[in-house]
Structures are given as structure tokens and as C-alpha cells.
Amino acid sequence: MKKKSIIVIGFLGTQLDAGQGAGRWNKWRPTVSLAQHEDMVVSRMELLYTLRHKALAEVVKADIATVSPETTVNLVPLDLEDPWDFGEVYTRLYDWARAYAFDTEREQYWTHITTGTHVAQICMFLLSESRVVPGVLAQTSPPKKQREGEAGTCTLIDLDLSRYDVIARRFDAEQRDAVAFLKSGIATRNARFNALIDEIERVAVRSRAPILLVGPTGAGKSFLARRMFELKQARHQMTGPFVEVNCATLRGDGAASTLFGHKKGSFTGAASDRAGLLRTANQGALFLDEIGELGPDEQAMLLKAIEEKRFFPVGADKEVESDFQLIAGTNRDLRSDVAEGRFREDLFARINLWTYDLPGLAQRPEDIEPNVDHLLAIHAAENHRVVRFNAEARAGYLRFAQSGEAIWSGNFRDLSASVTRLATLADGGRIPVALVEAEIARLRWLWKHGGPTATLSGDVDLDALLGKERAAALDLFDRLQLDAVVRVCKQARSLSDAGRQLFQASRAQRSVVNDADRLRKYLAKHGLDWNQLGH
Numbered sequence: 001m002k003k004k005s006i007i008v009i010g011f012l013g014t015q016l017d018a019g020q021g022a023g024r025w026n027k028w029r030p031t032v033s034l035a036q037h038e039d040m041v042v043s044r045m046e047l048l049y050t051l052r053h054k055a056l057a058e059v060v061k062a063d064i065a066t067v068s069p070e071t072t073v074n075l076v077p078l079d080l081e082d083p084w085d086f087g088e089v090y091t092r093l094y095d096w097a098r099a100y101a102f103d104t105e106r107e108q109y110w111t112h113i114t115t116g117t118h119v120a121q122i123c124m125f126l127l128s129e130s131r132v133v134p135g136v137l138a139q140t141s142p143p144k145k146q147r148e149g150e151a152g153t154c155t156l157i158d159l160d161l162s163r164y165d166v167i168a169r170r171f172d173a174e175q176r177d178a179v180a181f182l183k184s185g186i187a188t189r190n191a192r193f194n195a196l197i198d199e200i201e202r203v204a205v206r207s208r209a210p211i212l213l214v215g216p217t218g219a220g221k222s223f224l225a226r227r228m229f230e231l232k233q234a235r236h237q238m239t240g241p242f243v244e245v246n247c248a249t250l251r252g253d254g255a256a257s258t259l260f261g262h263k264k265g266s267f268t269g270a271a272s273d274r275a276g277l278l279r280t281a282n283q284g285a286l287f288l289d290e291i292g293e294l295g296p297d298e299q300a301m302l303l304k305a306i307e308e309k310r311f312f313p314v315g316a317d318k319e320v321e322s323d324f325q326l327i328a329g330t331n332r333d334l335r336s337d338v339a340e341g342r343f344r345e346d347l348f349a350r351i352n353l354w355t356y357d358l359p360g361l362a363q364r365p366e367d368i369e370p371n372v373d374h375l376l377a378i379h380a381a382e383n384h385r386v387v388r389f390n391a392e393a394r395a396g397y398l399r400f401a402q403s404g405e406a407i408w409s410g411n412f413r414d415l416s417a418s419v420t421r422l423a424t425l426a427d428g429g430r431i432p433v434a435l436v437e438a439e440i441a442r443l444r445w446l447w448k449h450g451g452p453t454a455t456l457s458g459d460v461d462l463d464a465l466l467g468k469e470r471a472a473a474l475d476l477f478d479r480l481q482l483d484a485v486v487r488v489c490k491q492a493r494s495l496s497d498a499g500r501q502l503f504q505a506s507r508a509q510r511s512v513v514n515d516a517d518r519l520r521k522y523l524a525k526h527g528l529d530w531n532q533l534g535h
């Protein structure tokens with residue numbers, strides 16, 4: 001490959017490059033020195049100067065011609081009123097660079113940053129870093145002893161950080177640390193969950209836009225919201241507090257006042273001014289859990305507050321400002337709330353930029369084992385007592401915990417309670433098979449009462465779903481069965497989730513390969529499709 005020609009872009013140094021008479025050759029002059037290196041020939045130099053220094057620029061150009069006839073020097077006059085004015089210098093340089101015909105195939109560009117005002121040097125740095133000037137920085141320094149003809153040194157700094165292995169590795173490690181922090185160090189194995197947390201990490205450190213966390217109870221929405229905040233706080237990206245409220249607890253008159261504050265005397269009971277949670281969250285994060293429970297007035301006020309970063313406290317005639325990151329949580333499907341007019345479409349659109357659907361534990365059975373180990377480790381640390389499973393007990397517990405029978409309806413909370421019971425009851429720091437069997441019975445009991453089949457409420461209108469004629473043609477037997485299946489589907493999170501619930505028994509006996517497929521076929525037999533069932 002042919003070596004690319006070296007092109008230097010630099011400011012004339014009005015002090016450093018100056019010098020009169022023959023004595024100037026005994027002085028180290030950075031711009032001239034660039035042309036004095038025998039081992040590197042500069043093909044062209046773009047020498048930027050302000051109009052006042054034209055004479056000096058001419059001298060430097062002539063001197064370079066004597067030491068390095070191969071070097072062409074282009075004098076580039078810049079009409080700068082104040083070389084210390086950042087805006088002016090940056091704009092001039094930017095315009096010049098934008099118009100310059102860079103030819104990176106044939107030429108390499110060195111931006112000389114030893115000369116020029118500090119402002120000019122910073123601008124050069126910024127333009128190189130942003131690749132407006134596609135080159136490396138060149139920093140020259142004088143020889144130890146200044147003698148005639150000595151060039152000193154020239155160091156190249158490449159701002160393309162990806163080439164710096166050390167920095168790149170450090171960055172990777174930091175990112176891995178952040179992801180581990182969001183997962184509290186649990187080495188989760190579920191690919192979907194891991195990809196989700198990876199993305200949340202990137203968004204958490206880069207964005208202040210609203211984030212929406214969706215997921216069933218106990219999936220970790222509140223936990224993750226707080227961790228995201230702590231990550232930003234540790235990186236000095238947030239100085240304010242983490243403010244958290246469950247919107248389901250906000251009811252009636254007090255709701256708006258709790259969120260937006262109020263003016264003293266604005267309603268009975270408003271004995272003094274109140275800041276409100278939005279203002280308290282200024283420069284921090286506001287976590288609105290169960291945001292779907294907000295009333296219509298509060299939804300409208302919230303939308304304005306996040307769009308304009310200002311709002312009216314209740315009863316106030318002056319707006320107040322607050323700048324916070326909104327993190328919203330919900331275990332409802334806000335899309336259907338919007339469709340049914342319970343949730344404002346414009347507010348949903350605003351908070352639906354980064355939406356993360358956290359899977360429940362049953363959706364990531366491979367993560368149960370690392371979570372169990374994590375919970376045992378926490379138990380040991382908190383109680384100064386290490387507890388382990390017997391091998392057979394461990395296998396039995398995990399087998400049940402990962403089976404379709406274990407629905408983990410309270411997700412992490414259920415698992416945490418279960419492990420706590422086992423660890424507390426374990427004598428001599430060992431969890432034996434008998435304890436596991438008792439725990440499994442307890443979980444079965446728990447889920448039998450709180451599980452999906454017990455909560456099959458709500459209306460299913462088979463006439464509307466199938467059409468009156470087809471519904472009427474069904475035997476009562478089929479009608480009852482279909483009615484129950486549709487109920488399970490309507491409250492399931494996905495086709496697979498519904499399949500798992502409906503075919504639990506045959507699944508445990510491993511007699512069904514794909515329960516989602518079996519369910520799909522059953523629905524198709526009745527002319528129904530998963531998407532028709534309110535998902």
C-alpha cells in the first residue's frame with residue numbers, strides 16, 4: 001500500500017513561531033520544526049493565521065521552503081476579531097473544515113495543536129474528535145537543548161478511542177459492571193432477559209427520556225427503576241433524589257396535590273404550601289408505579305409537566321419548574337387502556353419511547369437456579385449463617401421450580417419467600433429432601449388459591465367472538481370448554497404463557513412438545529386467532 005502523504009493543519013504561533021534575523025534558527029519554532037524531521041516529510045501545510053500576522057506567516061512559509069523544499073505551505077487567512085472567542089473561532093474553523101476537500105484515501109491529516117490560542121487548540125481538538133477534521137492530533141515539543149536545526153519531537157494522538165485497547169477494555173469492563181449492577185450480580189441465563197437488561201443499561205446511562213417498565217407483580221420493576229437511578233447517580237449524571245409513588249394510592253382531591261404540590265389555602269386542608277413529588281424529584285428521577293391508575297386530570301397535568309418541564313401547582317397562578325427523568329411502571333396493558341379511553345393516548349405516546357416488558361420468572365425458568373443461589377447468598381450474608389441444599393433436594397426443588405406447574409405468580413417475591421422459608425427451617429445449614437417436599441406442597445397450595453384458574457373472572461362474549469350463528473351451533477360441552485380457554489387466554493401474557501397454564505399436567509409428564517402450538521390449533525378449530533383475544 002502506498003504511504004499516504006502527510007498534511008499538517010495548524011495555527012501560526014504568534015509567539016512560538018516568531019523570530020527575527022539569523023538568530024531565529026537557534027530557536028525552536030514549532031511550525032517550522034514540523035518540516036525539519038528527516039524521517040517524515042510533510043507534503044503540505046495549511047497554515048492558519050489572523051490577518052494581523054500576515055508578515056510573520058510569510059516568514060515562516062519562506063523558512064519552511066528552505067529547510068524542506070518538498071513541503072507546500074498554503075497560507076490560510078482567518079478573519080478573526082477575537083482569537084479568544086470560542087464561538088467565533090469554532091464557527092470559522094468549522095466552516096473552513098467543512099469546505100475543505102479532504103482526501104483520506106491519499107492523504108493523512110495531522111492537526112497541529114502546539115500553536116494557537118488555547119481556544120484554538122480546544123476547537124481543533126473538538127473538530128478532530130467529531131471527525132469534522134478526519135485526522136490525528138500532532139503535538140510538537142522542543143529538543144532538550146535548543147541548537148540550530150534540531151527539530152524536537154512530534155507526538156501523534158489518535159482520538160479514535162476504539163483504537164486504544166486499554167481505554168476500550170476499560171469501557172467494556174465498566175459496561176459489564178453496570179449490567180451486573182442492574183441484575184444485582186445474578187448471572188441470569190435467559191437470552192431475552194439478558195438482552196433486555198443490556199439495552200436498559202445503554203439507555204439508562206445515555207438518555208433522560210421517559211422509560212416505561214411493564215411486567216407482572218414482583219418481576220422487578222420497582223427494583224430496576226431504583227437501580228437505573230443509582231447507576232446514573234454513581235456516574236454523576238443525576239444530582240437530585242429518587243422519588244417513588246404508587247399511583248394506585250393516589251385518590252381523589254389529594255392526588256394532584258401530592259404530585260404537583262399546592263398553594264396554601266387552595267382547598268380545605270391546604271394549611272401550608274406543599275412542594276409535591278414532581279418538584280421534589282427535580283434533577284433526579286420520578287418513579288410512577290402503576291401509572292395506569294392515574295386519574296384523567298393528573299394524566300393531563302403530567303403530560304404537560306414532562307413536555308414543558310413546568311406546571312401549575314394546585315391553586316397556584318404561577319408555574320413552577322422541575323426537570324426530572326420519568327420512569328413509569330405498570331402491570332397492565334396500557335394499549336388496551338388507551339383503546340378503551342382510560343388512558344390518554346398522547347401521554348402513552350410520550351412515555352412509550354423506551355418500553356421494557358420484564359418477563360415473569362415462569363417465562364425464564366433457566367434463571368431460577370442462579371436466582372436461588374443469589375437468594376441463599378443474601379440469606380447467608382444477612383443472617384451470618386450459610387445454608388446449602390442436599391444434592392437430591394436441590395435437584396427436586398429445581399425440577400419443580402422450573403416446571404409448568406410452578407407459575408410463580410408473585411415472581412421474585414414468591415421465590416424470595418420460598419428460599420427464605422427453606423433457609424430458615426434448615427437445621428445444621430442443610431436443606432434436606434423432606435423440607436423441599438413440604439415447601440413444594442406449600443407453593444402448590446399458594447398457587448391453587450391465587451393462581452390463574454381461581455381468577456377466571458370477567459365476561460367472555462362468545463356470541464361476539466364467533467358470531468351468533470356459529471356460537472349457537474356449539475354444543476354446551478364445547479361452549480363451556482371454549483369459554484374457559486378464552487378466559488385463560490385473555491389474562492395470559494402471551495400465547496406460550498396461556499399454553500403453559502392450560503397444558504400444565506401433560507407438560508409435566510412431557511407428553512406435549514409445544515403447548516403454544518396445541519393452543520393455537522384449538523383456537524383455529526373454532527375460527528379464532530390469538531390476536532383476537534384482546535392482546
Ligand SMILES: Nc1ncnc2c1ncn2[C@@H]1O[C@H](COP(=O)(O)OP(=O)(O)OP(=O)(O)O)[C@@H](O)[C@H]1O
Pocket residue numbers: 182183184186215216217218219220221222223224289329331412413416
Ligand atoms: N434483579 C433482581 N435482583 C435482586 N432482587 C430483585 C431483582 N428483581 C426484583 N428483586 C426483588 O424482588 C422483589 C420484587 O421486586 P419489585 O418490587 O421490583 O417488583 P415489581 O415489579 O415492582 O412488583 P409490583 O408490580 O408488585 O410493584 C423486591 O424485593 C426486589 O428487591
Ligand SMILES: [Mg+2]
Pocket residue numbers: 221222223289329
Ligand atoms: Mg413495584
